[in-house]
Amino acid sequence: MKQEITVALVGNPNSGKTSLFNALTGLNQKVSNFPGTTVDKKTGYTRLNADTRAQIIDLPGTYSLYPKSADELVTYEILRNKAETDFPDIVLFIADASNLKRNLLLLTQVADLGVPVILALNMTDIAERRGVFYDVQLLSDALQVPVVPINARQRKGIAEIKAHLLNEKNYSKHTYFSLSGVNEQLLNEVCEITDKRNTYAALQYAINASVLLNTKARQIRTCFEKYAFDTRGFQEKEILARYHIIDEAVRKSRREKSSVKIKSITAQADKILTHRIWGIAIFLGLLFLVFQAIFSWSTYPMDWVEKGFLISSQWVEDTLPAGVLNDLLVHGILAGLSGVMVFLPQIIILFAFIAILEDVGYMARVGFIMDRIMRPFGMNGKSVVPLISGMACAVPSIMASRSIENKKERLITILVTPLMSCSARLPVYTLLIAMLVPEEAKWGPFNLHGIVMMLMYLVGFGAALFSAFLFKQFIKSETKNYFMMELPGYKLPLAGNILITLFDKGKAFVWGAGKIIVAVSVILWALASFGPRDDMRAVEAKYLQMAMDANSGKTVEELAAMKDAEKLEVSYAGVFGKWIEPVIKPLGFDWKIGIALITSLAAREVFVGTMSTIYSVGGDIEDLNNIRAKMGSEFDNQTGKPKYSLATVWSLMIFYAFALQCMSTISVVQTETRSWKWASIQFVYMTALAYLSSLAVFHLFS
Amino acid sequence: MKLSELQFGQTAVVSKVLGEDLSLKLFEMGLLPGEEVALENIAPFGDPIAIRVGEYKMCLRLQDAENIEIKLN
Numbered sequence: 003m004k005q006e007i008t009v010a011l012v013g014n015p016n017s018g019k020t021s022l023f024n025a026l027t028g029l030n031q032k033v034s035n036f037p038g039t040t041v042d043k044k045t046g047y048t049r050l051n052a053d054t055r056a057q058i059i060d061l062p063g064t065y066s067l068y069p070k071s072a073d074e075l076v077t078y079e080i081l082r083n084k085a086e087t088d089f090p091d092i093v094l095f096i097a098d099a100s101n102l103k104r105n106l107l108l109l110t111q112v113a114d115l116g117v118p119v120i121l122a123l124n125m126t127d128i129a130e131r132r133g134v135f136y137d138v139q140l141l142s143d144a145l146q147v148p149v150v151p152i153n154a155r156q157r158k159g160i161a162e163i164k165a166h167l168l169n170e171k172n173y174s175k176h177t178y179f180s181l182s183g184v185n186e187q188l189l190n191e192v193c194e195i196t197d198k199r200n201t202y203a204a205l206q207y208a209i210n211a212s213v214l215l216n217t218k219a220r221q222i223r224t225c226f227e228k229y230a231f232d233t234r235g236f237q238e239k240e241i242l243a244r245y246h247i248i249d250e251a252v253r254k255s256r257r258e259k260s261s262v263k264i265k266s267i268t269a270q271a272d273k274i275l276t277h278r279i280w281g282i283a284i285f286l287g288l289l290f291l292v293f294q295a296i297f298s299w300s301t302y303p304m305d306w307v308e309k310g311f312l313i314s315s316q317w318v319e320d321t322l323p324a325g326v327l328n329d330l331l332v333h334g335i336l337a338g339l340s341g342v343m344v345f346l347p348q349i350i351i352l353f354a355f356i357a358i359l360e361d362v363g364y365m366a367r368v369g370f371i372m373d374r375i376m377r378p379f380g381m382n383g384k385s386v387v388p389l390i391s392g393m394a395c396a397v398p399s400i401m402a403s404r405s406i407e408n409k410k411e412r413l414i415t416i417l418v419t420p421l422m423s424c425s426a427r428l429p430v431y432t433l434l435i436a437m438l439v440p441e442e443a444k445w446g447p448f449n450l451h452g453i454v455m456m457l458m459y460l461v462g463f464g465a466a467l468f469s470a471f472l473f474k475q476f477i478k479s480e481t482k483n484y485f486m487m488e489l490p491g492y493k494l495p496l497a498g499n500i501l502i503t504l505f506d507k508g509k510a511f512v513w514g515a516g517k518i519i520v521a522v523s524v525i526l527w528a529l530a531s532f533g534p535r536d537d538m539r540a541v542e543a544k545y546l547q548m549a550m551d552a553n554s555g556k557t558v559e560e561l562a563a564m565k566d567a568e569k570l571e572v573s574y575a576g577v578f579g580k581w582i583e584p585v586i587k588p589l590g591f592d593w594k595i596g597i598a599l600i601t602s603l604a605a606r607e608v609f610v611g612t613m614s615t616i617y618s619v620g621g622d623i624e625d626l627n628n629i630r631a632k633m634g635s636e637f638d639n640q641t642g643k644p645k646y647s648l649a650t651v652w653s654l655m656i657f658y659a660f661a662l663q664c665m666s667t668i669s670v671v672q673t674e675t676r677s678w679k680w681a682s683i684q685f686v687y688m689t690a691l692a693y694l695s696s697l698a699v700f701h702l703f704s
Numbered sequence: 705m706k707l708s709e710l711q712f713g714q715t716a717v718v719s720k721v722l723g724e725d726l727s728l729k730l731f732e733m734g735l736l737p738g739e740e741v742a743l744e745n746i747a748p749f750g751d752p753i754a755i756r757v758g759e760y761k762m763c764l765r766l767q768d769a770e771n772i773e774i775k776l777n
Contacts (some may be wrong), residue, residue: 066732101760104734132759234724241731268761269744276745276754370763374749383752482725484768486733489754489761 009056009167010080010090012112014105015063016490017098018124021154023060024498026163033506043076043088050168059088065104067111067206068237071407081115082207092173094163095147096122096154099136100129100491102256106145106248107241110178113147114202118173120166121149122159128491132266135257144251146176155496178247179240181205188229195221209233268363268491275367285371288359289390295351296394296425303347311340329531330524338523341605342516345395348425349511350504352394356387357503361495366487373485379467380474382406382485385415389466392422393459396667397515398507400674408483414473416674417684420667421466423459423659426606430658431458433610436630437651462659465691515605515666522604522665526575530601530615533573541568570615575600589657589696590650590704602663609658649703653696660692705776707741707755708769715742716774723771730772734758741774 011026013019023031027046044060061080062073069075080088093112097105102123113119123136142149148166152159181189181201189201195218196211198204208222212233226233274280315336322328359365369383376385384406391399399419406412423431435454443450532538545565548556556564570576579596586596598612617632636645662668662685672681710716718739721727730736735757744761745754754763 068728068732070729101734101758103758104760107732107734134759234728237728238724238731241728242736245731245736272745272754272761276747278748281748366763370745370747370752370754371749373763373765374747374751484726484729484765485752486729486762486764486768488733489763491761 005054007050007054007056007091007167008088009058010088010093010117011058011060011096012077012081012093012108013063013096014065014098014108014488016488017063017096017105018154019060019063019096021496021499022094022096022122022124022152023058024502025154025157025160026058029502029505031502033509048164050164054168056164056167058094059090064108066108066241067115068210071405073404078210081112081117082203090117092118092120092167094122094167095119096124096152098128099123099126099151100132100134102129102136103245103248103252106252107244109145109147110244110247111206113174114177114179114200115206116175116177116200116203118175119147120163120174121145121147122154122163123149123151124154126151127153133259135259137255137257141251141255144254147174155493177202179244183239184236185229185231188225188231191225191229192222195225205236209237266491271492272367272489275364276370281367281371285368288355292352292355292390293393295355296348297428300347300351304344307344307347308340311336311343315340326531330527333531334524334527335520337527337611338520338604339516341523341607342512342519344607345425346508346512349394349398350508352391353398353504353507354500356391357500357507358495360503361493361499363490363492366489369485369487370489379470380411380414380477381470382408382411382483384485384487385411388415388419389422389463392419392424392466395424395426395511395515396420396422396664397670398511400667400670401510401514403674408479408481410474410477410479411483413477413675413680414470416671417473417680417687418466418470420662420664420684420688421462421469421660423462424606424664426664427458427658429607430609431455431655433613433630434651434655434658437634437646438648458655458659461656465660469687469691514670518666518669519605523608526601526604526608528574529578530570530573530575530597530612533569533577537572538569541565541572544568566615567617570597588700589693590647590653590700591657592645595654599657599661599663602658603665605666606658606663647704649700652703653700656699657692657696660688660695662688705774706770707772707774708753708766710741710743710755710774712743715740715777717741717777718772719775720773721771722773726768726771733762734760735762735772740777 011019011023023044023046026048030048031044031046033044046058046060047055048058049055059080061077064074064077067078067081069078080086080090081093083089095109095112097109109119109121121142123138123141126136129136136151138149138151150159150162150166152163179202184205189205192208193199193201193204196204196207198207208226211217211219212222212226213219225231275284315332318336319328319332322331356365359368365387368386371383372386373383376382385403387405388399388403391402396419399422400416403412403415403419406415432455435451435458439450439454445453542565545561545568549558549561575597576593578600579593582596582599583591583593586599591599594613594616597616598609601612602609613633617636633646634644668681668685671684672678675681705716707716707718718735718737718741720737721730721735735741739758742756743753744756745763747753747763750766752763752765753769754761755769
């Protein structure tokens, strides 16, 4: 008979949970969201024997079942509710043997909820190197749970875990903490309110509900007041009592051989990596390396992606009969897809760096080094990762802010991350900078091009810090902000872990940002392809006439490009562009730029493509020089000066640096903050910042 | 003496944690009365600090370390 059991993987952060999950499930895993949350739910399957398979759910790492962050809340929510579909048959608890006491606190809490537990004792090798040995049998006897020594990174002990998962009669039902000191009437009432039979589960739920969850919070608070129940005092006592029990079990099973004392590599490495001068130098050096990778190594794969899409669009265009469907496929869907996929190399490279540094244990040090700098801006050391990742793409970066426990610090990080110059701005800057300075121009030994580009990145970073500082003054904080985290021992990176992380991140980007970019591309394609019927017909007729007139002196391609430009002008997008012209005129923009601003809403780099259509460059939109030349040679009818003056180009660059022209970001902020409020606030403040700054810059330069 | 005043090379034992929210969080992370602590690193800008607690290394800000009372060994 085929059967399936549900296993929840639970443990502290840095206990090797991810490695164990990967060792158990391999690539046979998927990421979805926990119901009603944005927290990633990783599930995978592993076969236990011919008849049984186990569904493994990887729950976010936590130190206790009194959750403090969005991640931790998920772990608690899954384990507390037996009616939950994901409620496990058994908890596979992974503990770091080199730091056993603290790890076991959570184990005792989980067991007291009434869930059977198996203990996987990980990192015994590290403990042994420090001269600490555990007798597995004695530990198992003392804790009354099955104990399996494993090495998750080397995939040792996996078969033993599977055997234990199969052996249902071995499932432990032992509980640890006694509520004997607590008023019984209070417990009865709490059980009634929370509708739970397990008194510990009921009280724990009530305590969490009174501060975190909205349901029944008032009723519970009234009940606590009635019995003058001091929740904080109780929690402290509970934790201390648990440590007391754990101390006892650890003492019975632990042997120390103090003769083995080698100097820890981690301590040595940290002397340098967190050093006042070396620490910062190494951090900046790594940042430089990451930039180098994103901006130069990625050009090759990006070229391949672009070429691939160019070839397939051409193929579709030639193969399918001409018409709306052909046009929709080529200029709507394929163009949108290409706009998504072209950034994948940069995103993969950036996240590869972050995943390696994370797996090695360095990312925690980045937080440690940077915390002091981020603090005046209402953020903390953990905000650095989203901000740096923001230079590739804001969408996965904003998701990466989940590890920040304090709500206010997390919110500020989310709000300012899109100001970091993402890869979609790069093609826009490249085009515009080329209009400002010739490519060969030098300033001393440096390429002037590169300097202006760097300036734009600094402008974005500066604006992010400045906005964060302002938000810090206005956003109220419900809880105190702490910055406490484990600085795990350094390890060699594990290729499997990194590849799986990259796969997840890439998928998150392609699905998260991709579906919106493609959808918006299709809408914008429609806006740009259709217009008031009479106007569109007039353009068609005009060019039909010109095509028949052999003496026009234009080639077929030139005529087609001119026709496209004129059609765009009379299309709905053109109508919109002209409609917003009065608003953007003070910034030095005309209706043509207006069209590009609108089409950029899919993704900023669409600006370049739109400009090439407007200036009827046609064909190969890659030819930046061509667009630049056309834009540069346009003159203002009224003033007779070049349309793209220094002032207009600077104003446009600043606008692209600050404006939130990215539907994917808006959408991810809405899901991450679970409110339209913050997504709207972000859109409004960034647009206002962009508008006012562009206005100022335009007047400064003109 | 406060944890924030601990110097390199000294070890001490935690005697008391002030502030309820702080103590709960610290207890959960294994920093509780009776535990031995030692200063391991100071961040480049002087704050936060990294300490050894029991068998592992954690970091915290000076403002929180000020609320942890210790006795030198």
